[in-house]
Amino acid sequence: MRFTYEYPRPAVTVDVVLFTMRAEDLAVLLVKRKGPPFKGAWALPGGFVNENEPLVRAALRELEEETGVGGVAVEQLGAFGDPGRDPRGHTVSVAYVGFVVAEAHTVVAGDDAAQAAWIPLQRIARRRRARVRLAFDHASIIALARERLRERLGDPVSRATALELVPPRFTLTELQRVYEAVLGRTLDTRAFRTRLRSHWIVEAVATGRVRAGAKRTRRAQLYRWRRRRTSER
Amino acid sequence: MRFTYEYPRPAVTVDVVLFTMRAEDLAVLLVKRKGPPFKGAWALPGGFVNENEPLVRAALRELEEETGVGGVAVEQLGAFGDPGRDPRGHTVSVAYVGFVVAEAHTVVAGDDAAQAAWIPLQRIARRRRARVRLAFDHASIIALARERLRERLGDPVSRATALELVPPRFTLTELQRVYEAVLGRTLDTRAFRTRLRSHWIVEAVATGRVRAGAKRTRRAQLYRWRRRRTSER
DNA sequence: ACAAAAGTGTTGAGAGTACACCCATGC
DNA sequence: GCATGGGTGTACTCTCAACACTTTTGT
Numbered sequence: 156m157r158f159t160y161e162y163p164r165p166a167v168t169v170d171v172v173l174f175t176m177r178a179e180d181l182a183v184l185l186v187k188r189k190g191p192p193f194k195g196a197w198a199l200p201g202g203f204v205n206e207n208e209p210l211v212r213a214a215l216r217e218l219e220e221e222t223g224v225g226g227v228a229v230e231q232l233g234a235f236g237d238p239g240r241d242p243r244g245h246t247v248s249v250a251y252v253g254f255v256v257a258e259a260h261t262v263v264a265g266d267d268a269a270q271a272a273w274i275p276l277q278r279i280a281r282r283r284r285a286r287v288r289l290a291f292d293h294a295s296i297i298a299l300a301r302e303r304l305r306e307r308l309g310d311p312v313s314r315a316t317a318l319e320l321v322p323p324r325f326t327l328t329e330l331q332r333v334y335e336a337v338l339g340r341t342l343d344t345r346a347f348r349t350r351l352r353s354h355w356i357v358e359a360v361a362t363g364r365v366r367a368g369a370k371r372t373r374r375a376q377l378y379r380w381r382r383r384r385t386s387e388r
Numbered sequence: 389m390r391f392t393y394e395y396p397r398p399a400v401t402v403d404v405v406l407f408t409m410r411a412e413d414l415a416v417l418l419v420k421r422k423g424p425p426f427k428g429a430w431a432l433p434g435g436f437v438n439e440n441e442p443l444v445r446a447a448l449r450e451l452e453e454e455t456g457v458g459g460v461a462v463e464q465l466g467a468f469g470d471p472g473r474d475p476r477g478h479t480v481s482v483a484y485v486g487f488v489v490a491e492a493h494t495v496v497a498g499d500d501a502a503q504a505a506w507i508p509l510q511r512i513a514r515r516r517r518a519r520v521r522l523a524f525d526h527a528s529i530i531a532l533a534r535e536r537l538r539e540r541l542g543d544p545v546s547r548a549t550a551l552e553l554v555p556p557r558f559t560l561t562e563l564q565r566v567y568e569a570v571l572g573r574t575l576d577t578r579a580f581r582t583r584l585r586s587h588w589i590v591e592a593v594a595t596g597r598v599r600a601g602a603k604r605t606r607r608a609q610l611y612r613w614r615r616r617r618t619s620e621r
Numbered sequence: 622a623c624a625a626a627a628g629t630g631t632t633g634a635g636a637g638t639a640c641a642c643c644c645a646t647g648c
Numbered sequence: 649g650c651a652t653g654g655g656t657g658t659a660c661t662c663t664c665a666a667c668a669c670t671t672t673t674g675t
Contacts (some may be wrong), residue, residue, distance in 0.1 A: 159392040163439040166396050167469075167480050206396040207478050215576075234467040234482040236400075238440035245440050247400050249467040249480070328654070345656065346529035347640060353636080372653045373645040455655065561627070578629065586663085605626040606672035 165236065165245040169214040171229060172250060172300035175257040177357075181200060181276045181336045183297055185287075186221050186268035190246070192242045193290030197222070201248065202267070203304030214251045220383075221273040223263030228317060229253035232300055240292045248313070252300045254318040276301070301337075308337050324360060326375035327351070356381055398478040400471065402447040403434030404462060405483060405533035407570075408490040414509045414569045415490070416530055418520075419454050419501035423443070425475045426523030430507060432530070434481065440538070447484045455504040456496030461550060462486040465533055473525045481524075485533045488552040509534070535569050557593060557606035560584070589614055 166349075174235040185197040200221040204213040211229065219225040229251035236247035257273055264271040278286040280292065307318065321335050331347050351357050357378040406417040417612040433454040436447040444462065452458040462484035469480035490506060497504040511519040512527065522530075540551065553566050564580050584590050590611040 157392045157394065158396045159390045161390065163391045164393070164397040165400050165437060166393075167400060169471060203395060204397065204398060204469070204480070209471060210469035210480065220564060222426070231466050233464055234443060236437070236443040236482065238442060247437070247443065247480070247482070249469065326654085339405065343639070344654085345640085345658095348656085350637080369645040371651065373655080375654060559627085575626085576666070578631095578667085581629080583664080604624065604674040606628080608627060 161266070165247045166241075166243075167204045168201055168246055168248040168320050169204055169210055169217060170248050170250045170295055170296060171197040171214050171218045172199055172252045173218065173224065173229075174226065174252070174254045174300070174304060175273055176333050177257060177273050177275055178334065179332065181301070182273040183276060183279070184218075184224065184262065185272060185274045185289075186264065187272075188290055189267060189269045195269075197287050197289040197293075198272070199250075199293045200268075200292035201250075202228055204249075210249050211251065214249070221265040221268045223265065224255070224260045227253045227255050227260075228319060230317075232303055235292060235296060237292070240311065248296075250296050250300065252303055254304065254320055256319055259319070259322065267381035278378055304337050305339075308334055324377045324379055326380060327357075328375060330357075330378075398480045399476075401434055401479055401481040402437055402443055402450060403432040403483045403529060404447050404451045405432055405479050405485045405530055406451065406457065406460065406462075407485070407487045407533070407537060408506055409566050409569055410506050411567065412448055412569065415506040416509060416512070417451075417455055417457065417495065418507045418522075419497065419506060420503035420505075421523055422500060422502045428502075430520050430526075431523035432468040432483075432526045433501075433504070434483075437482075438541045444484065445481050445579075447482070448486045454498040454501045456498065457488070460486045460488050460493075460566065461552060463550075465529070465536055465602060468525060468529060470525070481528050481529075483533065485536055487537065487553055489552055489555050492552075492555065505616070534570075538572075540569055541570050557610045558611055560590070560611060561608060563590075563611075 158249045164314060170229070171184075173183050175184070184200060186200050188196055188198050200218045201214070202217040202221070204210060211231070215225070230253070232250040232252045234247055234249050236245075238245050240246065240248070255349075262271050262273065274287055276297075279289065279297065304318075321330050327348060328344075330351075331344065332337070333340055334347070335341055337352055356382050360379050404417075408415050408417070417433060419433050421427055421429055421431050433451045434447070435454070437443065440447075444464070447462060448458070451460070463486070465483040465485045467480055467482050469478075471478050473479065473481070495504050495506065507520055509530075512522065512530065521597040537551075537558070552565050560581060561577075563584075564575055564577065567580070568574055591614050593610045593612050
C-alpha cells in the first residue's frame with residue numbers, strides 16, 4: 156500500500172528516554188537496532204507515528220513493542236527535526252522522558268530489536284572512549300533528557316513525585332541515592348531529610364525493612380509518597 | 389507533483405506564538421485565515437515544514453511570510469499532535485515562542501493571510517464571551533506559551549534577556565510593566581529594582597528620556613541589558 | 622501649588638547549605 | 649567489639665516579599 160500527498164512530508168517518529176537506577180548509576184533503556192540504518196548500534200526505543208495516533212500513545216506503544224515495558228508515565232521533551240539526523244531522509248522526532256524503577260518492569264526485546272537493555276549512562280559516548288555508540292542524534296536527546304530530569308528534581312521537590320523514582324515503599328536512603336545519581340553529586344543526609352520534611356512530601360509507613368544484601372545493619376524506616384499537596388502552612 | 393510513501397505520514401507544521409506589549413497588556417501576533425479550514429478565524433502564524441528544512445527555520449520563515457515580522461528569537465515550546473486538532477487530517481505541529489517589542493517590527497499580512505495583527509490576550513476566548521475565536525487548538529497552545537513565558541521571567545531573571553522584552557534602551561518602569569503584564573500581577577517597584585541590581589543584569593546608560601505622552605514628569609534614567617553574566621560574586 | 626511619574630532602604634521569613642556524631646544490628 | 653548503614657539539630661547566608669515617602673518636572 157502506498158500513500159501519496161500533494162507536498163513532501165517529513166516522517167514523524169517518537170522516541171522515549173526512559174531512565175532508571177542501576178547499581179548506583181543512572182541507566183537508559185536502549186535497543187540494539189536489527190536493520191539499517193545504524194544496524195547494530197544502540198538507539199532509543201521509538202518509531203513511526205501511526206495515522207491518527209496521539210503522540211504520547213505512539214511513544215508508549217513503541218516503547219512497549221520494542222522493550223516490553225508498559226504502563227509508565229512520560230512527559231514530552233521536545234521535537235528534534237534537523238535534516239540529516241536520519242540518513243533515510245527528513246525525520247522529525249518527538250521525544251519523551253520518563254523514570255521508572257527497573258525492578259518493576261521486565262525488559263524483553265521486541266521483534267524490531269535485536270536486544271533491549273538498561274545501559275549505564277557512563278558507557279555512552281562521553282567524548283572519546285565511547286563503549287556504546289548511539290544511532291541518529293540520540294546521544295544529544297539523552298543529554299537533554301538528563302538535563303530535564305535534573306530540573307525536575309532540582310527545584311520544588313513536588314513534581315518529582317509524578318515520576319516513578321522509587322518503589323511504592325522506599326527508604327529515605329534509597330531516595331537519596333536516586334537524587335544523587337540524577338544530580339550528579341552527593342547530598343548531605345540531614346539536609347536532604349529536612350527538606351523532605353519541610354515540604355511534607357513523604358510519610359512514614361510501617362517500620363522494618365532491610366536493604367537486600369546488607370544484613371549487618373539497622374533496619375530502615377519505610378516511607379511512601381504523600382498523595383495531595385494539601386494545606387500550605 | 390505528488391509524493392508517495394510506504395506508510396501514511398502525518399503532516400508536520402510549525403506555529404509561532406509571538407508576544408508583545410500593547411497598551412499595558414500582552415498581545416499575540418495572529419493572522420486571519422483566508423481559506424479553509426477555519427476560514428475567517430484567527431490563527432497563529434505557521435504552516436508546513438519543507439523537506440529538509442530545520443524546524444526553527446520553518447517557523448521563522450512562516451512567521452515572516454505571513455506577517456512580515458523577521459529576525460526574532462524564538463524557543464521551542466513543544467509538539468502538538470492530537471488527531472482531530474486539524475480537520476484536514478492528522479497534523480503534528482511544533483510550536484515556538486518569542487517576545488518582541490512591537491514598535492520594532494512592521495506587521496504586513498502575507499499572501500496566505502487576510503489580515504495580520506497584534507491581538508490582546510484578553511480578547512481571546514476566555515471561557516464564554518469570546519470576541520476572537522481561534523482556529524485549531526491554537527488557544528491552548530497560546531495558553532501554554534504564556535505559561536512558559538511566566539516561567540522564564542519568574543526565576544533567575546537571567547534568561548529573560550534572551551527574549552526581546554523591551555527596546556535596546558529602556559526605563560526600568562517600562563521593564564516593570566512588561567513583567568507585570570506577563571506575570572499578571574503588580575510588582576513592588578523597590579523590590580523589583582533591588583532584584584535587578586543584585587542580579588546585575590541591567591546597566592544605566594545616558595540619562596534623560598521621557599515617556600512619550602507624559603510630559604509633566606521627572607526624566608527617567610535609561611538602561612540597557614548587560615551582555616555577559618560575568619563574575620559570580 | 623499640584624499632578625504625574627521616578628526614585629530610594631530596611632526588616633522579617635523561609636529555603637538552602639554546611640557541618641559531626643550516636644544508634645541499631647549481625648557477624 | 650567492630651563493621652555497616654540509619655538516623656538526628658543547629659547556625660549562617662541568601663533571596664524574596666512587604667512596607668511609604670521624597671524628588672523632579674511641566675503646567
